[in-house]
Amino acid sequence: MPMFPFIVLPLAAMALGLVLVILHLRGIRKPLLIGLHLLLGLGALELLVVLLKGTPSNDGLPPGDFGNVAAGFLALAAFIGLLTPILGRRSRLTGNAMLLAHVSAGVAGVLLCIAWASGL
Numbered sequence: 001m002p003m004f005p006f007i008v009l010p011l012a013a014m015a016l017g018l019v020l021v022i023l024h025l026r027g028i029r030k031p032l033l034i035g036l037h038l039l040l041g042l043g044a045l046e047l048l049v050v051l052l053k054g055t056p057s058n059d060g061l062p063p064g065d066f067g068n069v070a071a072g073f074l075a076l077a078a079f080i081g082l083l084t085p086i087l088g089r090r091s092r093l094t095g096n097a098m099l100l101a102h103v104s105a106g107v108a109g110v111l112l113c114i115a116w117a118s119g120l
Contacts, residue, residue, distance in 0.1 A: 007114060009044040010041075010074075010114075012040050013040035013041040013043075013044050013106075013110075014107065014110050016036060017037055017041075019033065020033055020034060021099075021103070024099070038081070038082075041078055041106070042078060044074065044110075045071070045074045048074060048113055051117075052068070066112050066113075066115050066116035067113075069112055070109050070112035070115075070116055071109075073106070073108045073109030073112060074105075074106070074110075074113070076105045076109075077102055077105035077106035077109055081102045083098065084098040084099055
């Protein structure tokens with residue numbers, strides 16, 4: 001299996017997340033971009049799980065600590081990202097703290113994905 005989608009999909013989700021943070025700081029909300037960010041992030045998580053478990057043609061990468069931890073961080077980022085609009089409405093501080101946790105878990109997951117795919 002080529003590594004191109006495995007590297008590009010998480011980086012595209014991260015780049016779109018950066019655009020969304022800039023828009024959020026300006027007070028602009030774009031639901032279409034948020035939905036695309038959600039789809040890219042969940043697609044990256046799904047691709048990581050496929051590579052962890054292996055494909056029917058045994059093209060999966062050998063499982064390792066980085067891969068399992070990366071999947072955990074990406075799942076945590078997706079969970080926090082889905083809860084942020086619900087719980088973040090209570091106060092601005094709570095919303096920003098959850099957004100920071102979402103960003104931190106997502107960046108850690110993407111970096112661990114790249115490290116795992118490169119064989120470090």
